[in-house]
Amino acid sequence: MTTEVDRCIEEYYAAFRAADIEQMMRLWGERPDIVCIHPGSPRAHRGVAEVMESWLLVFARELNIGIEPKIVGRHQTGDTISIVIEEAITRPGDVAPTGTILISQTWHLLDSRWRLLFHHASHGRRAAPPQDGMFVPNAGDKTRH
Known part of the structure; x- marks a missing residue:
């Protein structure tokens, strides 16, 4: 069963993946x-106006x-509706x-449609870099810090 939350998320990611400013702003x-x-x-x-400009800047960057x-x-x-999402990000390669x-x-029902009022995204954790091929200094008196 699809809930209001699921529909909001589906519409948001469809607009984001398409980099479609009109579709994105219809959600707000x-x-x-x-x-x-x-x-x-x-x-x-x-x-x-500021929210639309911010999304135009996001969409102008390569979203690969x-x-x-x-x-x-x-x-x-x-x-x-309040939602917290964790996005796993995979970069090219x-x-x-x-x-x-x-x-x-935060979404709110306005004029019989769910509309986005607040969106806050921030960097979460990053995976540890692989140790293969990385320079790892020896411990002891040879380090400078």
Whole structure:
């Protein structure tokens, strides 16, 4: 059974993977108090114009990465849905995920449609680099720190 949470996530990732700004912005509430924060962003983007500009910048970058979202938290109360997602990220040339992005979103039922009000994404853990072929200094008095 598909829930409202599942539909919201499906629509969000369809817009993200297609890098479709119109599809992405249809998901957002048309309100001055919406907020979007991307990984590494120096600030929170507020309002429709800033949020749209922030997504245009994301979509302008090469998005040649694999994303496997996993919902790790969900809560729905009446007209509000809160979701926490952990994305496993696989970069080109990697055979397995090498890092994660952590996302929290708040959706609200507006005009009979679920609309995104808040989106906060940040870098999660990164996989440890492989030891093969890496320089690993000897311990002891030969190190400088």
